[in-house]
Amino acid sequence: MLKIDVDIGDSAKIVERMLVHIDYVSRFGLRKTLMEWQDTDLHRKQPFLTGSKRARRRAVTKVRPHSKFEMAKAHKNIVRAKRRHRPSPHTSTRPILRSHLFGLLGERMRALAEIIKWDR
Numbered sequence: 001m002l003k004i005d006v007d008i009g010d011s012a013k014i015v016e017r018m019l020v021h022i023d024y025v026s027r028f029g030l031r032k033t034l035m036e037w038q039d040t041d042l043h044r045k046q047p048f049l050t051g052s053k054r055a056r057r058r059a060v061t062k063v064r065p066h067s068k069f070e071m072a073k074a075h076k077n078i079v080r081a082k083r084r085h086r087p088s089p090h091t092s093t094r095p096i097l098r099s100h101l102f103g104l105l106g107e108r109m110r111a112l113a114e115i116i117k118w119d120r
Helices: 009-041 068-083 099-113
Strands: none
Touching: 009 099
């Protein structure tokens, strides 16, 4: 007869702790990291982050090429041009987000992923 005795008490505690870290990252860490990135790296006075209260585990950020007020003014000009049957004003083809800033976001996300501890 073969008897196998396995104690999973420590393993269960490790998995429970990992789940707590994952829950924190998905609820608060991701949103906070995106807000800090827009505030410090992009120098935005009003960081733009979307996501409903029901979908707390989802954070979406939209990077505007200019400030919120400049974007509203540009939108009014485009609507006015369409109403008057004129071609819309010229828009830039340059990328909105420089590769350096995208790299900074990647570093912040890697630091956020290190919060989840896979060891004891």
